[in-house]
Amino acid sequence: MFGSGKHYSMEEQQGRRNVNGERELEGGQPSRNSGQTGHEPEDLKKAEESTQSQSQWRRITKVPQLLRGTQDFKKLYEPRVISIGPYHHGKPHLHPVQMIKPLCARNFLADSNQEIEALYTKIESNIEAVRKCYNKRPTIKYDNEALAWMMLLDGCSLLQFIRRKDLRKFLREHHINFVMQDLFLLENQLPFGVLKLIFEGAKFNDGLTMEEMIKKFVTDNGRLEESTLEIHLEEASHILGLLRSALLGQSQPEQERPPDKKGKSSASQGICGRFCSPCKKGKQRGIRQSFRNIKELKAAGIHLQSSRTRFLTDISFNSYFFRGYLNLPPIIVDDFTKSRFLNIVAYEMCPDAPHDYTVTSYICFLYELIDHAEDVKELRSKHILRNCLGSDEDVAHIFNDIANDVVSTGVYGHVKASIQEHYDRKVSTWIAEVRHIHFRSPWTVTAFIAAVLILFLTGVQAYYSLPGN
Known part of the structure; x- marks a missing residue:
């Protein structure tokens, strides 16, 4: 297991188990290079101490039973092309995109200048917190090593999808659209604490931080202006929760249109x-x-x-x-x-x-x-x-x-x-009906004015035609 003080070459990593507990095929486990030493850097030890003492992450539950009988439940609540987390992991129809996750993860690690062994160690040290985030039955079949690899692979892939970089190397356009839909399903979420463990040490050459990329990703999917929203990532539970926060905003602006103080x-x-x-x-x-x-x-x-x-x-x-x-x-x-x-x-x-x-x-x-x-x-x-x-x-x-x-x-x-x-x-209803009937177009307005004018002139004429006037 990574972080045990041993040196692992690329060939040894290829022979390790994947998150299904099977022998990994060549290229199956993402790694940035084969020259990584197994010695823990000092900053990694500090990161572990920090993450171990953090507050409990929020749970990611399944869709409530009240909604599970909904028509088209699978279409609305279950992933079509990609699984994130343990709830839908291993389903046959998700296998094609599952195979490209290691490639996405490798790209993310290379772009963020991070080593896979250090990230694995951080996640594995928090694996009990990860288990408590999910229902027990879907996770009990994975040992700590398999679950940690799942979190690492899915987390790196998710962050690479959020960056939307080089996706067309791995997926066709219609697959990308469905991936973006799948990332906002309740049963397809990773604890934000796991994502933070992965991106907190990231250093991208383009100058953008992972927080900025996540903010842009969420606001784009919420159809919001990025500059109008302040997202507090430290309070986030998962990506879907961030989308909800983005849609609601941080305040409730007063509306004063039309500007009339009497209203x-x-x-x-x-x-x-x-x-x-x-x-x-x-x-x-x-x-x-x-x-x-x-x-x-x-x-x-x-x-x-x-x-x-x-x-x-x-x-x-x-x-x-x-x-x-x-x-x-x-x-x-x-x-x-x-x-x-x-x-x-x-x-x-x-x-x-x-x-x-x-x-x-x-x-x-x-x-x-x-x-x-x-x-x-x-x-x-x-x-x-x-x-x-x-x-x-x-x-x-x-x-x-x-x-x-x-x-x-x-x-x-x-x-x-x-x-x-x-x-x-x-x-109000009576006046609205009058306006709708008699003032709905310039012609009806003209006709109404003409009718009133005729009535007025007729009245004047009748008045002056009376005897004595």
């Missing part, structure tokens, strides 16, 4: 610490919600506006008596939207996850606004939603499907209550 503003607030009720149209705990979609809100004089950021927490409502403005963060809907949202929902249902269920609440909120393609069209026209799927009906189906097995919480309850209050004003 009443309702920002998203009121965290619900536990699940409240099934996500159904027109139902929210403590709120008598009668609006069902965007079309009905528009009829009541409530208009959509794009929020100033893409953070899912950036939702607010402003009421101006006759008009209301619902601010929603811009979102891009593509082929991976459903899977990523549902895996974040599954993560929020886990015991060790943050307890605010904000992404779950956001999905329910959109579900309550979107009934038909017309609602999606309105979101597109206001530059709130970008449709990369095809038809607007497809997008409507996406959010209706996502919300089927999701529960509603009180995160946006205050916003919904303010919308309902405005919606209940009959005068």
Whole structure:
């Protein structure tokens, strides 16, 4: 075993066991060179002492049983081309990409100027912490050596995928796209503590740190501006958890559009610490919600506006008596939207996850606004939603499907209550209907003005035609 004080040549490394406990084929174990000595450097000893005393890493659980009966479960929650970690390791359909992991790992080690033996020693010294991160049954079949090699190989490969360097040497373009989807599955995660052990000593010639690369990778996949987000890697649990943090942001900016001090503003607030009720149209705990979609809100004089950021927490409502403005963060809907949202929902249902269920609440909120393609069209026209799927009906189906097995919480309850209050004003609805019927185009406006003018002139003429005038 590496780190035992012995010298291992490339040939000896090739004869060692792989993470399946089998003899490794030639080139199977990644190594930067064959001249590595087995003597532990002083800084490695310090790193071991530091990692051994660190706090317990967060658990990575499997998808909760409540969601395991979901239609298309395998398509939404299980990897298609690459396994990361022990839950799906060794499945036959993942074997082709499994074979290129050593090549990716070798490239990462070479680019980061690190030696495989030192990294293996650090991971092996933390192997009990690694085991506690996963369910016991999937890891019990791997001894410490095999599990440590799995973490090392998967961790180096994952970081190489994050760097997106030289991937086309190993994978075709369509495989790369599916790899990027697989990296954000709940059951396909590595503890961030393992990744930190691997990249904390990395020295890249291009000048970028691994933290910067991870931040760019997560913000790109969250469709966020990198400069608007501060990710605290030391608090991260895994890559999916980082994506969730990126989507939510670190603050909830106030929305003040239109800039009118007389308007009443309702920002998203009121965290619900536990699940409240099934996500159904027109139902929210403590709120008598009668609006069902965007079309009905528009009829009541409530208009959509794009929020100033893409953070899912950036939702607010402003009421101006006759008009209301619902601010929603811009979102891009593509082929991976459903899977990523549902895996974040599954993560929020886990015991060790943050307890605010904000992404779950956001999905329910959109579900309550979107009934038909017309609602999606309105979101597109206001530059709130970008449709990369095809038809607007497809997008409507996406959010209706996502919300089927999701529960509603009180995160946006205050916003919904303010919308309902405005919606209940009959005068607002009446004025909105008048504006919609008589002022929906320049021609109807002209006709209305002409009709009023004719009535006025007719009245004047009748007045002066009366006797005595």
